Amino acid sequence: MNLEKILAISGKPGLYLLKVQTRSGFVAESLADGKKITVNLKSNVSLLSEISVYTYEGEQPLAEIMKKIAAKESNGPAISHKSDNATLAAYFKEILADYDEERVYPSDIKKILNWYNMIQAKGLVVDEVVAEENVVAETPSDTEAEAVAETQKK
Structure with missing residues (x-):
């Protein structure tokens, strides 16, 4: 099972799929509803693969x-x-x-x-x-x- 791009973001419900990395963070898409959010580098993020x-x-x-x-x-x-x-x-x-x-x-x-x-x-x-x-x-x-x-x- 490939969990390389699946994220758990502290303070946000559900799981997210890593879409694009930016200079100040990254863009993630919710697995629940498909909405895209921007996440800054200060957020506590865990890759499920880790x-x-x-x-x-x-x-x-x-x-x-x-x-x-x-x-x-x-x-x-x-x-x-x-x-x-x-x-x-x-x-x-x-x-x-x-x-x-x-x-x-x-x-x-x-x-x-x-x-x-x-x-x-x-x-x-x-x-x-x-x-x-x-x-x-x-x-x-x-x-x-x-x-x-x-x-x-x-």
């Missing part, structure tokens, strides 16, 4: 967790982030069995599931799976490569 979740063995990148959720849900929506804390913790335990329960709070789990559902609703989860399949389909097999090499020799 976020990790604590586990007992280290940290797990958010992209990997989102891939696990997508695999569990067959690229469909996850459970609602508005579920009770016990349900959310049990669901997250299925996704990431060794997450550090003392350092990962229910609010963190809610945020991750909310973000996943936003990204999934925009079709960004499916796009990567399709893109990966296209790359595999476009890569010629060894026998095809050998056949091309043989015709070029003649």
